[in-house]
Amino acid sequence: MKNYDIAIIGYGPVGAAAANIFGSKGFNILVIDPKEKIWDIPRAVHFDGQTQRIFQSMGLIDEIKEILDPAEKIKFIDSNGKTLVEVGLKDHSQPNGYPEDVFFNQPLFEKILRTNAEKYTKIDFKLGSTLVDIEVSDENNKLYISNLHETFEVNSKYVLGCDGADSFIRKRLNIQSKDFECDQDWVVVDQIIDKKYKINRCRYQICDYKRPTTMLPIVDNHIRWEFMIKPTDDISKMENESTIRDLMEPHLWRLNPDLNKNSGNLIRSSKYTFHGLIANDFKFKNCFLLGDAAHQTPPFLGQGLCQGIKDAYNLSWKIDGIENNNFSTKILDSYTDERYEVVEFAIKTAIKQQNIIASQSSIQSFFRDSFLRIAKLFPKLLSFLSFSYDWKYSNGIIDNDLYPNKINGIVIPQPSLDIVHNGMNFDQIIGEGFALILFKIDNETEHRISKLKNINIFNNIINIDNYSFKEDKSFIEWLSNNNINAAIVKPDKHVYGCCDDNDIIFKIDKLTNKLYKELN
Ligand SMILES: Cc1cc2nc3c(=O)[nH]c(=O)nc-3n(C[C@H](O)[C@H](O)[C@H](O)COP(=O)(O)OP(=O)(O)OC[C@H]3O[C@@H](n4cnc5c(N)ncnc54)[C@H](O)[C@@H]3O)c2cc1C
Structure with missing residues (x-):
């Protein structure tokens, strides 16, 4: 076997x-x-x-x-x-x-x-x-x-x-x-429109109680439609091409005024229950x-x-x-x-x-x-x-008690990809292991940090001051605004814990030992 x-x-x-x-x-x-x-x-x-x-x-x-x-x-x-x-x-x-x-x-x-x-x-x-x-x-x-x-x-x-x-x-x-308990039935439709029509790239949510509709140009002339099924609809007809084209008709002008209900090919229409x-x-x-x-x-x-x-x-x-x-x-x-x-x-x-x-x-x-x-x-x-969120957790492998900070559990921002250090961007420098990020730390302190007992838990120690990433003002502002002089980043790029520069060697030692215990 x-x-x-x-x-x-x-x-x-x-x-x-x-x-x-x-x-x-x-x-x-x-x-x-x-x-x-x-x-x-x-x-x-x-x-x-x-x-x-x-x-x-x-x-x-x-x-x-x-x-x-x-x-x-x-x-x-x-x-x-x-x-x-x-x-x-x-x-x-x-x-x-x-x-x-x-x-x-x-x-x-x-x-x-x-x-x-x-x-x-x-x-x-x-x-x-x-x-x-x-x-x-x-x-x-x-x-x-x-x-x-x-x-x-x-x-x-x-x-x-x-x-x-x-x-x-x-x-x-x-x-x-x-x-x-939010189940709803919708018909999901994919339509390909002839390339001769230039498609307006705006995405629409048509919040019309008579027929809630989603209309999304995806890539090129591929359009995703979603039509909510109403209790009064004849379900057996909802996936039919003629029904779908009737539902599309009032909105097509938003994609391109020259489109009509016969435009484009429907490559699928299927009923889904959204759960x-x-x-x-x-x-x-x-x-x-x-x-x-x-x-x-x-x-x-x-x-x-x-x-x-x-x-x-x-x-x-x-x-x-x-x-x-x-x-x-x-x-x-x-x-x-x-x-x-x-x-x-x-x-x-x-x-x-x-x-x-x-x-x-x-x-x-x-x-x-x-x-x-x-x-x-x-x-x-x-x-x-909006679509963008701070996807953040507060349970699991995270410091919640030593030095609480609202950034603990958050995905650390990545400085602009235009900024590289020795040809590598931020995530490549961090690598796939645990990393310690230092900010505004002098050489002597950095040296003492490198001698801490469990410091080998980090694959990388990155002193931002020595890296080109400091050129990204928004990243530096983020560190400053959140009072961060040291942050421990997990391999999935979420922040484990962080601290300011007040007694920083002691704090990093405490955080590192705590992390060590959680992993071992
Ligand atoms: C209309 C619609 C729009 C969506 N839009 C978005 C979106 O914009 N962005 C987004 O992030 N998500 C979106 N989603 C959700 C997304 O499509 C799903 O979350 C994703 O496809 C799930 O992928 P999966 O690999 O987990 O499952 P699936 O794609 O279902 O794959 C599961 C696989 O497991 C196999 N399998 C099943 N049983 C066994 C078995 N016993 N042994 C071996 N293999 C088995 C199946 O054959 C299948 O290939 C949308 C979903 C829908 C329905």
Whole structure:
């Protein structure tokens, strides 16, 4: 019977991201999926900046950038066709070094992931194979796998359940989910318009209670539409081309005034029920749930897949640390603690957007429109309409008690990618291990810090004053405004803890010892 370090169950986009992230660390991996080919119709269309930063760490950002279309703005339109709110996405700051809102074509993205994963010679791909049973134990998991030709067994120390919303693993492990009870039926349509038409790149949420509609140019002339299904609709007709074209007609002029209801090809129209669900635990012994297997979110914030990729990134340094750095297995418990909190926030925010877009009656719309018109004067009230957030956790491996600071748990900003040091940008300098960032520290203090007892826990110590990154004023302002002279950055780029320069050697010593204990 074959033995693997890691079995990745499901080769959708999250499984493919996991194959790349874990493959690059040299693990012996099995990947299985009953489907051999990439599903050629996109579901996800949007990535955020943190997700692009993960592609950067995977070494794939240059290729992926080629298939991205940065969003310029999104407009929320009322039932009379008037603009309620306009969010200028292009002008947002780029704390991760990348635009916070980009659109992409999912099949092309998955192709890049699969092509790269195939380079890792220690990955065994058994596509066309399904996991049919699993025996879980602390030391080794036994997997029963079946395909057209045979049923076979393998052992794997870790199992990553990337097997989607209907996850076999989640059910087999009897992990229950919390339901946010926000189910709504929508028809999702993809349309390709002839290239001779120049498409207005603005994205629209048409908050018309008579037919809530989403209209998003994705890349080139590919348009994503979503139409809410009303209780009075004849469901059997909702996916029909003639129904869809009637629904599109009132909005097409916004894309290009020369379009009419017969323009373009519909490459799919499918009914989806949008859910808000989160598994109560993302882990059972050495089995983990990632992506839709662990959580499902209404698509309005464009976060479902982003969060799945962040799951894989979070888990990867922990398994790597246990296998290659002798970290304690107890750190695996932080996977649920850290990911649950962020994902729950993403789901709740997406539901808020859903409630704004999909109001059900003229009275509800009246109150919503009044709220939005007033809220426009206080931009903070509208923050849930934007895509960019400080994805932050407060549980797990983090300093909450020694030196509390609101940046603990946050993703550390990445200074502008235009600024490099010895040809490398910030994340490349930080690397994939723990890093200590120092700011405004003299040489003598830095030297004494380098002699601290557990300082070897850091792969890198970066004194910003000696690096070109200090040229990025917004990064320096961020450090100053938050009173940071030292910050410990985790391999997933979240801040573990930080301190100011008052008695800094003592504080770094305390933080480092605390972290050491948490990891060992
Ligand atoms: C309309 C819509 C729009 C969306 N927009 C966005 C967006 O803009 N941005 C975003 O980030 N997210 C978005 N999402 C969410 C995103 O599409 C999903 O979160 C993402 O595709 C989930 O990927 P996954 O790999 O976890 O699951 P899946 O893509 O479902 O893959 C699971 C895989 O597991 C395999 N599998 C199942 N059972 C087994 C088994 N027993 N053995 C082996 N393999 C198995 C399946 O064959 C499948 O290939 C959207 C979703 C929808 C529906």
